[in-house]
Amino acid sequence: MSRVTPSSRRLLSSALVLAGVAAAIVHVNGQSRAAGRPAARAPMSAAASLDGTWNYSSLTPVERPAEFANRPTLTLAEAAKYEQDVMVRNNADRRDGGVAADVARAYNDAWYDRGTHMAVINGVARTSLVVEPSEGRIPPLTPEAQRRQQARAQQRRDHPADGPEDRSNAERCLAFNAGPPMLPGPYNNYVQIFQFPDHVVIHNEMIHDARVVPTDGRPHAPGSVRKYQGDPVGHWEGNTLVVDSTNFTDKSAFRGSSDKLHLVERFTRADATTLLYEFTVDDPTSFTTRWSVSLPMEITDEQVYEYACHEGNHAMVGILGGARFEDKQRK
Numbered sequence: 001m002s003r004v005t006p007s008s009r010r011l012l013s014s015a016l017v018l019a020g021v022a023a024a025i026v027h028v029n030g031q032s033r034a035a036g037r038p039a040a041r042a043p044m045s046a047a048a049s050l051d052g053t054w055n056y057s058s059l060t061p062v063e064r065p066a067e068f069a070n071r072p073t074l075t076l077a078e079a080a081k082y083e084q085d086v087m088v089r090n091n092a093d094r095r096d097g098g099v100a101a102d103v104a105r106a107y108n109d110a111w112y113d114r115g116t117h118m119a120v121i122n123g124v125a126r127t128s129l130v131v132e133p134s135e136g137r138i139p140p141l142t143p144e145a146q147r148r149q150q151a152r153a154q155q156r157r158d159h160p161a162d163g164p165e166d167r168s169n170a171e172r173c174l175a176f177n178a179g180p181p182m183l184p185g186p187y188n189n190y191v192q193i194f195q196f197p198d199h200v201v202i203h204n205e206m207i208h209d210a211r212v213v214p215t216d217g218r219p220h221a222p223g224s225v226r227k228y229q230g231d232p233v234g235h236w237e238g239n240t241l242v243v244d245s246t247n248f249t250d251k252s253a254f255r256g257s258s259d260k261l262h263l264v265e266r267f268t269r270a271d272a273t274t275l276l277y278e279f280t281v282d283d284p285t286s287f288t289t290r291w292s293v294s295l296p297m298e299i300t301d302e303q304v305y306e307y308a309c310h311e312g313n314h315a316m317v318g319i320l321g322g323a324r325f326e327d328k329q330r331k
Helices: 014-026 076-090 098-104 143-158 311-330
Strands: 052-055 124-126 130-132 190-195 199-204 210-214 231-237 240-246 262-269 274-282 291-300
Touching: 076 124, 199 240
Parallel strands: 210 231
Antiparallel strands: 052 190, 052 291, 130 291, 190 199, 199 210, 231 240, 240 262, 262 274, 274 291
């Protein structure tokens, strides 16, 4: 997919992004901002404000590796050694694995932005982003969720391209590693937050997603209203923004979740350069227990530009046309 990283630069100015986001706020959930009413920033201190562009790349794995099975944290010296080892392993510019391995590396390092450091919280480096359960692993899927996964896989095998909806959300440029919730990926680990008196906008660099989160006390949308990113409703607990999301669809499963997913995210300005992002996944139909992640983000002067994902849209004619050709060959 086409993408732009800090290494290869980005395509649009942040002014255009802000203009688009501001326009999105004018009409949200059927409610309009009064004509001429200024979209002023929320009157909060710099320490509490979430405004800015935040980098959430991290070398800390989501789940704790076996080598750290009984160690939730590392010393900073141990973390530095681990970081060095991971950087060597991740180096896509290496040409020491033979033809097959080198070709399999595909993109060189210019395309990646995995970060250079582990997640450090309260002065210690965590060995997993998952902090609950205590073993640092995502809980097993329930039997119901396993059956659901198997049914989806069988559907893909039996009907790989009957129509566009049979292709993945990522291939169709609908959703790809942008959350909610947010987790680090191989590139585009930036999120820009715009804070207003009665809304907060969370704009991800990956794909094109901007969540408009009302903080004016409104309830969730009716259960009949379903959204790929859920229905977010926010409120403040001191300096922490709490975003409560329900009403997900069954088309945007997160790590095997269902449309019953209840997601709670917390954004806390820890200091002048750090935003602590925490989330809890609660879906009893999918996971044997709820689980939580803690991920520090760093302020950056990088700008968020357009992620120009379009191949799935333009190539769909070819994908479906090829499938119809294969159908004829089998007859």
